[in-house]
Amino acid sequence: MPKTTGWRSSLRRSLWAVADYRNLWLSQTTSLFGTGITLLALPLVALLALDATPFEIGLLWAVEYLPILLVGLPAGVWVERLPMRAVMITADLIRAVALLAVPVALATDVLSMPLLYVVTFVIGLGTLFYDVAQLSILPTLVAQDRLVDANGKLELSRSVSQIGSPAVGGLMVQLLTAPLAVLADAVTYLSSAYYVLRVRKPAPVDRPAERNSLREDIREGMRFVFGHPLMRPLLLCATLAELASAIILALQVVFATEELSLSPAVIGVALAVGNGGGVVGALVAEPLARRFGTGVTFMVSIVLFTAGSAVLPISTGPVTFASGMFVAYLGAFIFNVLQVSLCQAVTPPNLLGRMNSVFRFATWGVIPLGAAGGGLLVGVIGLPGVFWLAAGLNALSFLPPLFSTIPKLRDVVHHDSETSLTGTVVDERHAYPEEPVAGPR
Known part of the structure; x- marks a missing residue:
């Protein structure tokens, strides 16, 4: 009982x-x-x-x-x-x-x-x-x-x-x-x-009495993201990581075929093992953040997907290739869970749509650039060189959050709290600077 x-x-x-x-x-x-x-x-x-x-x-x-x-x-x-x-x-x-x-x-x-x-x-x-x-x-x-x-x-x-x-x-x-x-x-x-x-609860939207122009609303969303002490490093970090990921995903099959001489069946198994890292990452993100703190876990996730991507250009066979992909996906999915949660937590409800669209514009917008650019660079620096470039971009993505308050975060709490992030005081007045901050064009 x-x-x-x-x-x-x-x-x-x-x-x-x-x-x-x-x-x-x-x-x-x-x-x-x-x-x-x-x-x-x-x-x-x-x-x-x-x-x-x-x-x-x-x-x-x-x-x-x-x-x-x-x-x-x-x-x-x-x-x-x-x-x-x-x-x-x-x-x-x-x-x-x-x-x-x-x-x-x-x-x-x-x-x-x-x-x-x-x-x-x-x-x-x-x-x-x-x-x-x-x-x-x-x-x-x-x-x-x-x-x-x-x-x-x-x-x-x-x-x-x-x-x-x-x-x-x-x-x-x-x-x-x-x-x-x-x-x-x-x-x-x-x-x-x-x-x-079947979702019964409607999302509350705080609509102003006078609606701004489309351009002004977009500008307000960009001001929030690029002026917020947490949003700005998160966006820069995610954009660099997505650019590196686009290079790897576009060329992973080519690399496995031409550099490692793997058969299609073996490539399929290796990529399935790699994606398994994403399953593990999604499962452990919340327990790790609760145990070690959101900030520390977030920074470790960047180290993981950077290390995984660095293993790929030195791979000698299916085991090292699959292992690199596994570690990269492990870190990437822990990163995704925590990055999205942090952004949702510190964003007022009336800015959620614009915040998410700015992130989508920046991170998804670089995917074609990474895929096409990586393909063009193969003829210049070779496939291993392009994969080293991706690993370098991942390493650079570590810097924006490192020089912010993110590593000190303990928990994810509500945007309108006195201290928006437990253990770290964030002055929300700095989230809206006097002048708009230049964003992606």
Whole structure:
């Protein structure tokens, strides 16, 4: 009897007992698995049905990030001005309709690369708005002291989907053909919209009596991020790390094939082992932050993904390659959980959308630059040299938080607390300087 009581008490304390959070988690999880399937299925549609060239396939990948560069900053303002659940549901429905166009176009013999580019662009646009809204609504669904745990569970879904969705996608393409695999992804977006619909608690939005212009709202969001004593180093750190990650992810298969002479099967196993580090990172982020403090754990996460990336260029076979990827993913996912939680904790509710859009604009905006730049540099410094460059960028990402108050943080607490970060006094008056601070252009 005492065991049952303890089990029930533990369940009540668990985030899984929070219905709104559970539905948000289910929404993101189904959406992530579907997206993983599409990342494999859409290029295969282009290759098998349209005989696309490697350049066209690369362009298909790049187009998905184009919405971030075009509307990444305004997206945060629009998300704040609209009901966030409605934004997420609309984004899911738009992505589902876009994907449904692929099998329909194939069946009616009108499928073309321009149509696939449009579909990919719409998916990227929907993903941008969904993610900004999802990150902004989360702090309204869980208690402040559960943010790290909540983000850890969401990142765990991301890591598991990175491992499982390519395998599921490959099996679906094999059994159903690529167009039907795309159709299955459309169903996952519909499922995601259903779960968002079941989130009952609306996100409170503090709308001013007089609405500012779009430009002024964007400027206010950038002033907050670039003027905040924690946001600024977090953004610089995350942007450098994302640039390095883009280089590695774009060239990891090429490196494993040309430098290590690994077979496709061995490469698949090595990358699966690497992604396993992300699973571990998402699981241990919250316990480590609670045990050693948020700041120390955050700094250690940077050391981990830097060390992992430094192992890659000296890899001699599948074991060292997989080990480097494992350590890099371990650090990256601990970093993601804590960085997102810190940003959510110190941001007022009426600025969450803009804060998240500024981070998305900067960090996702450098992905095409890293992927393309890394590819161009291979001919100049070679694959190992490019991987050393990525490791160097990761090492540089350690500096912005090092020279801030982040290493001293103990816990993540609410933005309007007397001391915004336990053990470290942060004067919120410095979060809004007199003049706007120059940001990414």
